[in-house]
Amino acid sequence: MTPYQAYNKAYNLGLRIPKLEPIISKDAESSYLYAKYVIKGKWELAEPTISQDAYYSCLYAEEIIKGRWKLGEPTISKNAYYGFIYAKDIIKGRWKLAEVAISKNAHYSYLYAIYVIKGRLPDFMHNASLLSNDKSAKQYIEFIQ
Numbered sequence: 001m002t003p004y005q006a007y008n009k010a011y012n013l014g015l016r017i018p019k020l021e022p023i024i025s026k027d028a029e030s031s032y033l034y035a036k037y038v039i040k041g042k043w044e045l046a047e048p049t050i051s052q053d054a055y056y057s058c059l060y061a062e063e064i065i066k067g068r069w070k071l072g073e074p075t076i077s078k079n080a081y082y083g084f085i086y087a088k089d090i091i092k093g094r095w096k097l098a099e100v101a102i103s104k105n106a107h108y109s110y111l112y113a114i115y116v117i118k119g120r121l122p123d124f125m126h127n128a129s130l131l132s133n134d135k136s137a138k139q140y141i142e143f144i145q
Contacts, residue, residue, distance in 0.1 A: 003027035007034045014038075021045060028053035035064050047071055054079040061090050073097060080105035087116045106136035113140060120144050 001009075006020040007030040016038055024030045024046065031046030042064060050056050050072065057072030068090055076082045076098065083098025094117055102108050103121075113121045121140075 003030035054082040
């Protein structure tokens, strides 16, 4: 039985099935879904698995933890998109841990400036990525002027 099949069985029955939990906890997606729809809360057994996936770590923090989730932050911070989303929606402010990853993507650097910093990016984020993307560079320059 796959982790998703095990999750689906519990979901369809509408109850926790402890003997299937070790199987479910091996997959980030199935673990997140089980926590959200079956347990309806934190699921510590699966947190190490969920924390290895930026997407499900972000969702787990937002929808299950309802705030910062330190265990998932190292993985989230390595992804420009999820780093930006986490800073904007969870931290609701600047998140230095993710700025290196964000700075490597012109589009998310621009969005980070607008929605998170709400101003000029730190100098180290003005790198070749931002400047090489004509559209994002133009939008950023217009935004900071």
